[in-house]
Amino acid sequence: MVKVNRARSTAPPDGGWGWMIVLGCFLVTICTRAVTRCISIFFVEFQTYFIQDYAQTAWIHSIVDCMTMLCGLGFALCYSPAIAMVGKYFSRRKALAYGIAMSGSGIGTFVLAPVVQLLIEQFSWRGALLILGGFVLNLCVCGALMRPITLKEDHTTPEQNHVCRTQTRDFKRVSPCSTLTNEWVQTCLCCSLQQEYSFLLMSDFVVLAVSVLFMAYGCSPLFVYLVPYALSVGVSHQQAAFLMSILGVIDIIGNITFGWLTDRRCLKNYRYVCYLFAVGLDGLCYLCLPMLQSLPLLVPFSCTFGYFDGAYVTLIPVVTAEVVGTTSLSSALGVVYFLHAVPYLVSPPIAGWLVDATGSYTAAFLLCGFSMIFSSVLLGFARLVKKMRKTQLRFLAKESDPKLQLWTNGSVAYSVARELDQKDGESAAIAAPGYNPT
Incomplete structure (x- = not known):
């Protein structure tokens, strides 16, 4: 063999x-x-x-x-x-x-x-x-x-590919000619x-x-x-x-x-x-x-x-x-x-x-x-x-908050540091004595 x-x-x-x-x-x-x-x-x-x-x-x-x-x-x-x-x-x-x-x-x-x-x-x-x-x-x-x-980067989402292949195989095992199976295969193909x-x-x-x-x-x-x-x-x-x-x-x-x-x-x-x-x-x-x-x-x-x-x-x-x-x-x-x-x-x-x-x-x-x-x-x-x-986004970020970490995706910018500070504040309030959620 x-x-x-x-x-x-x-x-x-x-x-x-x-x-x-x-x-x-x-x-x-x-x-x-x-x-x-x-x-x-x-x-x-x-x-x-x-x-x-x-x-x-x-x-x-x-x-x-x-x-x-x-x-x-x-x-x-x-x-x-x-x-x-x-x-x-x-x-x-x-x-x-x-x-x-x-x-x-x-x-x-x-x-x-x-x-x-x-x-x-x-x-x-x-x-x-x-x-x-x-x-x-x-x-x-x-x-x-x-x-x-x-290459390693060719497998950026191996879990998704594995799930897609596994579910397609399961659908075919149940009903190889069903309309649902064909639609699922087409969906996977479109995603890919x-x-x-x-x-x-x-x-x-x-x-x-x-x-x-x-x-x-x-x-x-x-x-x-x-x-x-x-x-x-x-x-x-x-x-x-x-x-x-x-x-x-x-x-x-x-x-x-x-x-x-x-x-x-x-x-x-x-x-x-x-x-x-x-x-x-x-x-x-x-x-x-x-x-x-x-x-x-x-x-x-x-x-x-x-x-x-x-x-x-x-x-x-x-x-x-x-x-x-x-x-x-x-x-x-x-x-x-x-x-x-x-x-x-x-x-x-x-x-x-x-x-x-x-x-x-x-x-x-x-x-x-x-x-x-x-x-x-x-x-x-x-x-x-x-x-x-x-450059303009970096300047605006520094002006608004010195701790701001700028994440950019085209024109979208948001602050991770600010979100973390809010979560830390909520955790501290919960842990404080006499905390009343109402």
């Missing part, structure tokens, strides 16, 4: 098999995000072959990105779970682990961009896509590296879903979700239009692919260095601010892009944009974990990446429509830049308001 060893509840190991999880996530990002980014190299080929304008051709890339973030289809079944697994295995070195794992996107772009251009020249765009498809099959190897882990997705009612998460919509709108079009824009200002095909390689390799540096820096004690409490800083600077890079019309000017742009793109991509899971906690990280990340879907779907075609309508890339790049800057400003403003409210 074979014994099945169940995973024991534990703390994040911050190492061990966790590094294999990081390796698996690293390979997943190469096979998903890097391959998706390289679709921009096919852009001109698609446009020429199908004789379509910018807006129509952009749908190819936007649908790929949208379906990755929106469904349980294709890349989506690999990307989000792999990222969530890294968060399960790391706590103290979480930012560094995410930096290494997410650097696969940059490394893959650096290597694949010139290779894809060479494949297109040798085998046409059809043959290049077939070869890329064979490469993506390595996702099966990545999945074999994933090993589930059960309510606990799993309770973060959706958190104001901090709502603000983060809205900001992600604007950030995702801004970040996507560059990977579609960088190569066509470079070609439009006189850069050769090989040099345009080289710009994508530069963006990819600097993206790696941004992933790892920003992950390492934000794990340091001096910056560990400022990861949120670092995320805002990185998103805002990418927005500023967009605003400068229409003025850069030669290869020597586009190379520094690729370096700057690539570095801060790698930085904020690394910090998205970290910031999400700070907002919702480790227990709900997997579900929250699913929601965050789901929110990328709609902007990823509409932003490249909208940018293409602007290029077709204006005959220039300026309007498209400016719209993307302001979108990312607004995302950063929105989060920064929300953070500032939250700090001001906390």
